[in-house]
Amino acid sequence: MKVKERATVVAQKKLAEGVFSLELETNATKYAVPGQFINIFSNDKSKLLPRPISICEINELNNTLRVVFRVVGEGTTEFSELQAGDTVEILGPLGNGFPLEGEKAIVVGGGIGVPPMLELAKQLKGSVTAVMGYRNDDLFLADEFIDAAADVIIATDDGSVGVHGTVVDAMKENELTADVIYACGPKPMLRGVAQYALEKGIKCYVSMEERMACGVGACLGCVCQAKEVDDHSHVKNKRVCKDGPVFLSTEVEL
């Protein structure tokens, strides 16, 4: 049987303005793969619903999972204030991760879509090019890709670092090709990356996001539009939490 468990905070670190890195000691570590997420619950019981946050690093040796998140509301504010030794309830790992494929891969992260790319880049067997998009020179996590990826390309909205523009602009400018592209970020970015992949004939996986309740596929709160009839409800809706969050870019509407 799966269980909700109480994880212990090992470390908390501010990486950039409003962006925090939280390391949790948890048995969920054993089962986690890159691209999956964990549900983190507020210690304030008036906040009922868990916050789904993607896994940034899996450290089997220390039995820890690392998540990197942006503070967007009261729940994530509370998580950002957790300190080593504190405990927090979690459920997971949840969802399907990225299939590890290809001799040559491009991992693309935009903003708070960067974190899940780190563990993926580390686990991919072939050569990895990491393309990361940020608003400005607050390049959280970018330095940590240096060991995991052969190339690290940065794009910033304000042009302060790297390519002035989006990750797609950076991919075009560098004429990147690969066997497979993995992407996580805001929907317009995913749309652009999927289009790039389509034009170049590259297989592309995207990680989707939606407001969730249960996180296990029961409530049907977090569906995204699918191109084909789905297996669960036989309409064109896939459950982000259970069928995803990773999908082939060709199976969902972006």
Place this chain on the structure above:
Amino acid sequence: MNTKVTIAGVEFQNPIMEASGTFGSGMEYSEFVDLNKLGAVVTKGVANVPWLGNPTPRIAEVKSGMLNAIGLQNPGVEVFCERDLKFLEQYKDAKVVVNVCGHSAEEYIEVVDRLADEKRVDMLEINISCPNVKEGGIAFGQDPKAVEEITRLVKAHAKQPIVMKLSPNVTDIKVMAKAAEAGGADAISLINTLTGMKIDVERQSFVLANKTGGMSGPAVHPIAVRMVYECASTVSIPIIGMGGISTWEDAIEMMLAGATAVSIGTANFYNPTATLDILNGMKEYMERKGIEDINDIIGIVK
């Protein structure tokens, strides 16, 4: 110690069910709880054909509660029978209550007819109270004449006992309970969610794509207790009580108010083992209080 309760001739090993729509057909939560230990699995609403549901966002959190506007996405009764009922075959100790939804009387009846000879279906719960679909659903549940009429129509077709699921979004729920009883309902269940709204003050727009959603969770529990109490003193058919039950105390409270069985809904989302945790707490309470039979506490607070 006896935890068995009987509703319309159907015996449940204990009064714990889960509320329709929060638990699928049990498949997902079977990884967390042994479904065989539940009184019943109450399925998500099923229609005659697949329903797409509403656009997203479908979920919003509010203080001590949540809003949902799923819009009854479901695979339709054919797939439901072939897949979900088949899956539930392996959990013989739990009864199966199928929640039925429709846009019109004809659609409800089509589902009820299709389920009539399915042996795994012990009871039907007729959803005349979903606040998130425009036609059918709540439209039937806010007019006593319509409640009585749809109850009578469904009852004439159903081979299993029928439970009418009532909406709290009415002036006087007792009137609806009486209408269901007059139409021949074997039992009633309440409450469905309360219509609510959340506005994002930064974006100055609705959080839910549907604008409104059904509110559930601990915040609605006192309203549910009051309504179960009111209905229990008005009708003589059994009541399945629900609305914000998250602890054994809440479940006992609901039974003291007059519910023969209780359903756990939103609590599943933040405690996947809520159903069995609550059952265990109820048993401990019975032991501590020297209660031999759970039926002895139903509706005793008057």
